[in-house]
Amino acid sequence: MEQTILDNEIAIRLLFFFGIFALIGIWEVIAPRRALTMSKAVRWASNIGIVVLNSVVLRLAFPVVAVGFAAYVNQQGWGILNQFEIHPLLAILIAIVALDFAIWLQHVMVHAIPLFWRLHRMHHADLDYDLTTGARFHPLEIMLSMGIKLGVIMLLGPAVVAVLIFEVILNALAMFNHGNIRLPLALDRVLRLAIVTPDMHRVHHSVQDDETNSNFGFNLSIWDRIFGTYKAQPDLGHEKMIIGLNRFREPRDNTLPRMLVQPFIGKADDYAINRRSWKQPEDKN
Numbered sequence: 001m002e003q004t005i006l007d008n009e010i011a012i013r014l015l016f017f018f019g020i021f022a023l024i025g026i027w028e029v030i031a032p033r034r035a036l037t038m039s040k041a042v043r044w045a046s047n048i049g050i051v052v053l054n055s056v057v058l059r060l061a062f063p064v065v066a067v068g069f070a071a072y073v074n075q076q077g078w079g080i081l082n083q084f085e086i087h088p089l090l091a092i093l094i095a096i097v098a099l100d101f102a103i104w105l106q107h108v109m110v111h112a113i114p115l116f117w118r119l120h121r122m123h124h125a126d127l128d129y130d131l132t133t134g135a136r137f138h139p140l141e142i143m144l145s146m147g148i149k150l151g152v153i154m155l156l157g158p159a160v161v162a163v164l165i166f167e168v169i170l171n172a173l174a175m176f177n178h179g180n181i182r183l184p185l186a187l188d189r190v191l192r193l194a195i196v197t198p199d200m201h202r203v204h205h206s207v208q209d210d211e212t213n214s215n216f217g218f219n220l221s222i223w224d225r226i227f228g229t230y231k232a233q234p235d236l237g238h239e240k241m242i243i244g245l246n247r248f249r250e251p252r253d254n255t256l257p258r259m260l261v262q263p264f265i266g267k268a269d270d271y272a273i274n275r276r277s278w279k280q281p282e283d284k285n
Helices: 002-030 040-061 066-076 088-112 114-124 131-135 139-156 160-177 185-191 198-205 222-226 256-264
Strands: none
Touching: 002 066, 002 131, 002 160, 040 131, 040 139, 040 256, 066 139, 066 160, 088 114, 088 139, 088 160, 088 222, 114 139, 114 256, 131 160, 160 198
């Protein structure tokens, strides 16, 4: 089975990617949560362009990526999970949860360290919020993220199928919880007990710095609740909240060339945790 997964990994991931992308894209048209402020064509051209560029960069920078590296790690007998007799299904569950926690920690890290925030803020500079925002990451951050993920895989020793499942879930939920989609509020309250919903993660993309530094989860919502970074709703509500960052408010900042140079523009202390210089002005109304 492992060889079958390795031989068909790209096809499996592309099938899920395009299927979920189409589903969320249609959902956004039928039941949008917010009115968009920018041309969708311009944003999508830039956001999808960065996805294509990142795919090329990863293939050039890494001989193997997550699934292939997991196979190598297991062949060598590395990792914590390879040192114990664990039922395969339990081992898969442990691996998925552990990988998700590692991604959560990484997300906090890129908000806490100004150098890494320079890379990550391109993700937050999007002036609108939809499923393409979930894939909008700077190539340097993508390489950093993959390096961390490979390190976690080497430490953990997860099965190939566990890594593939995690990658598919991460990709699918990133599109889901970045979707400009309307969920019934009662359903949202139930879902966010387990997973990150669009309304929950949208708070993280608020222009307000205290809201930007909350709700770091991509998959499981439990980590933000445990570590005190959970915020239920934005102060101004989902329709009136402002998306993005104060520094990059011009439409041209969302063109691909400008996105690529954003890490090298200005200071990095505006939203980095404990290094913030901007405060939301008081509402005098």
